Amino acid sequence: MLLPIQVVQKIYYMILAIIGVPVNLLGIVVLSRGKCGLSNCTTCYLVAMAFADLLVIFTEVILFQVNFYYFPQCFLDITPVCTVTYVLRRAAVDCSVWCTITFSFDRFVAICCQQVRTKYCTLKTAALVVAVTCTLLCLKNIPFYFTFEPGAIIDNVPWFCYDNPSYYTDSGWIAFDWFDTILTPLLPFALILLLNTLTIRHVIVASRVRQGLKNQNKGENHSDREMESRKKSMILLFSISGSFIFLWLLFVLDFMYYTITGKDINYYSISEYTFQQFGYMLRNLNCCTNTFIYAVVQSKFREQVKNILKYPFASIIQRITKQNI
Structure with a gap:
């Protein structure tokens, strides 16, 4: 008999699978079309994040959670398969988390490190960082x-996956488990908080300096394109990283x-x-969540x-119109 939380999960994960696949594919x-007004390196990181999220939906949600609740004891439960x-x-999951970190670091460099921005914030560097x-x-x-x-x-067929008792007693496995846990999600949590803090501090200082220069040139009334660009980058960065921190917090x-x-x-x-x-x-x-965030913050x-x-609808209407003509 399922516990109340498991009843909720049975419905929740099916809905998540139905929504998650098309949303990430979209x-x-x-993003791959490159018509969203984003730099090539930013687009590369965002596409990598969406692809990693799609893999999480497929492996964690569909192959594990949905399979557990809707297809018990299928071929996925054979030991080598599971x-x-x-x-x-x-x-x-690791790739999804660390793609978020690489994106956050890229935006940190773009906003705060003017001297290395032109060399680091490139499509070639982004592709290399994601691949490695x-x-x-x-x-x-x-x-x-x-x-x-x-x-x-x-x-003669091995079924199900049970933890090997040595995983909890062998010093090597215990060290590996700690390394794995620190790598995801403790270190990413700390890095995102650090990068966001440094970015906010840099932007506040830069804004005060620019405001002082504007006050000295009161006669000039021009828009600060640099600050507008930084503002858009910050909104995207903080929306993605803030969502990550909030949704991973209970874990x-x-x-x-x-x-x-x-x-x-x-x-x-x-x-x-x-x-x-x-x-x-x-x-x-x-x-x-990331696709919805893009839709909210990127016109x-x-x-x-x-x-x-x-x-698709425009194509159908166009064909019907041609046939009528």
Whole structure:
């Protein structure tokens, strides 16, 4: 019998899968067209984020959560398959998180580091950073393949993935687990807060300097294009990073809770388990929010979305009109 939180999750993850796939595909298509008024390097990072989020929806939500609730004991539960799926899930989540970090660092350089901006904020650098980061993260997660053992052998076929007891006792695996947890999400949390703080401080100082120069030249009434550009970049940056921090917060708090108290998550009470699962639900929701953020803060992105959504209907109407003529 399902717990109340599991009943909610059964409906929630199906809705998330139905919405998450087309939303991220739409984001990838619109951004890839390069008509949203964004720089090439920014577009590269945003496309990478959307693609990583799509992988999380596919691996974490569809192959794991939806499969668990709607298709129990299917071929995905065969031990070699579910171990590979688990590795892909971890790699997808890591890539999604660290693509957000690389984007945040790129915007930090663009706004705060004028001397290196022209060299670092390029399409070539962005593509290289994304490729190297995601490759290293995928390699980092390969050891997880060896942390499971079959739960049952049926007709000589190993089924289900059970944690190998040595994962919790062997010093090497314990060190690896700490390294993995620090890498995602503790270090990203700290980096985003640090980068945003430094960016805000730099912008405030720069604004005061520019305001002082404007006061000295009261006769001149011209728009500050540099500050307008920075303002748009900051709105996009803070919207994405703020959403990330908010949606990952419960997950991080749960980690801190069982780390500090020494609580075994396998023996959580119902209330503790509910809190933990809400953390996972919000974390996975983070993979659907970026496209909506672009639509809210980027007017050109909205225009491109409208054009793409109108295109099939416009084509049908055009063909019908030609046939009538």
